[in-house]
Amino acid sequence: xxxxxxxxxxxEILKHHPDALEAIVSxxxxxxxxxxxxxxxxxxxxxxxxxACKVAGCSVNDFWEKLRPLGFKIDNSIAIxxxxxxxxxxxxxxxxxxxxxLVVLDVRPVxxxxxxxxxxxxxxxxxxxxxxVLKLINSFEPAPLIQLLSKKGFSYYIExxxxxxxxxxxxxxxxxxxxxxxxxxxxxDWDEKLKQYTDNxxxxxxxxxxxxxxxxxxxxxxxxxxxxxxxxxxxKRVPVFLLPELADRKFSYRIHEITENEVHLLIFxx
Numbered sequence: 373x374x375x376x377x378x379x380x381x382x383x384e385i386l387k388h389h390p391d392a393l394e395a396i397v398s399x400x401x402x403x404x405x406x407x408x409x410x411x412x413x414x415x416x417x418x419x420x421x422x423x424a425c426k427v428a429g430c431s432v433n434d435f436w437e438k439l440r441p442l443g444f445k446i447d448n449s450i451a452i453x454x455x456x457x458x459x460x461x462x463x464x465x466x467x468x469x470x471x472x473x474l475v476v477l478d479v480r481p482v483x484x485x486x487x488x489x490x491x492x493x494x495x496x497x498x499x500x501x502x503x504x505v506l507k508l509i510n511s512f513e514p515a516p517l518i519q520l521l522s523k524k525g526f527s528y529y530i531e532x533x534x535x536x537x538x539x540x541x542x543x544x545x546x547x548x549x550x551x552x553x554x555x556x557x558x559x560x561d562w563d564e565k566l567k568q569y570t571d572n573x574x575x576x577x578x579x580x581x582x583x584x585x586x587x588x589x590x591x592x593x594x595x596x597x598x599x600x601x602x603x604x605x606x607x608k609r610v611p612v613f614l615l616p617e618l619a620d621r622k623f624s625y626r627i628h629e630i631t632e633n634e635v636h637l638l639i640f641x642x
Contacts, residue, residue, distance in 0.1 A: 373443040377450035378432050382406070382424055383416035385439065395438040400428035402532065413585065415513060417592075427532060463529050465505060465543045475499045478509040480537075483582075490612060493517065497542075506542040513538050514584065520613050523620075559626035565638055566626075569602035577606040579634070587614045594623065594639065602640035610635050 374380075374388040385392050386406075393412075397403045403424070406412050419427075421435050436446050477496045479489035493508070500506045508514065518528055521542055531539040559565070576593050578586035586607060591614075593603055610627060618625055618639060628636040 373445055375445040375447050376421070376435075376439065377447040378422045379420050379450055381417055382419045382421070383412075385444070386412070386416055389442045389444070391442055392439065392444075395442060396424075396435070399434050399438055400430050402428040413588070463527065463541075463543075465527070465545070466529050466541050469505050473504045474507050475504055476507045476509070480509060480511050483511070497521075500542065500544065502544055504543070508540045508542065510538050510540065511536055512584075514540055517584075517613065520616060523616060559628065562626050562628045562638070565602075565640075569638065569640060572601045573604050574601055575604040575606070579606055579608050584613075587611055587617075590614060590639070591617065594618075594621065597641075599641065602638055605637040605639065607635045607637060608633055611637075 374384065376385060382396065385396070389395075393406060397406060406416065421432055424430075425432060425435075440446060475496055477493065479492065482489040482492060496506060508517075513530060518540065521528065526542045526544055528543075529541045531541070533539055574593065574597060576589060578589050581589060590603070590605055590611070597603055610629075615625070622642050623639050624642045625640075626638040628638075630636060
């Protein structure tokens with residue numbers, strides 16, 4: 373049976389025992405959203421026991437109490453990040469914000485309609501000048517957006533309101549101008565690169581996945597991509613959130629736009 377410690381990801385625990393999900397949910401009502409398969413796929417692989425304790429205000433011992441009877445072995449040699457558990461203070465920028473300084477955007481209707489809220493978010497971000505805060509209302513933690521905006525100098529704070537509502541506050545503490553490139557030119561050497569990897573391709577089709585699963589699915593595929601292989605991606609649009617993440621992970625890519633609603637990508641190591 374799996375040995376777990378404070379840094380073990382929830383997703384890893386769920387993979388190892390069919391009863392682990394309900395055992396964790398029984399620790400705190402905050403964990404009931406793990407029953408939602410979409411949210412579970414988004415959050416569980418990225419959330420450690422330490423992080424979960426912060427969200428729910430519980431202790432790692434609460435996890436040990438529920439998981440030890442299922443056969444999990446406990447490793448207490450890993451130090452518990454007490455700051456992560458105790459430091460739940462709302463940032464000053466959020467506590468002192470006045471209503472007229474809040475730029476509020478609820479993207480739930482847009483996502484439910486099957487549309488990409490990126491353009492809407494970027495337009496709203498233009499209003500977030502120093503001293504203002506974007507209050508983004510969603511049904512899940514917008515991990516790809518957080519990754520992207522963090523690299524652009526935004527700080528953030530997440531408020532889990534209930535199972536259906538997650539509020540993420542984005543704000544800047546400096547005056548650096550934010551530029552987010554959304555227009556990406558198709559690759560001129562697409563055919564040449566595709567031919568280079570003809571016999572070394574893995575494919576993934578994310579066209580029918582709900583956001584943000586396309587990006588997460590692609591990144592999961594890349595994590596296990598053999599060294600000499602390339603990943604061929606069928607997508608509905610150019611994934612602008614993904615592109616800076618690829619650069620950080622030392623991947624190159626080529627883009628081939630088939631139609632307005634279909635884009636193919638070839639992703640390979642630099």
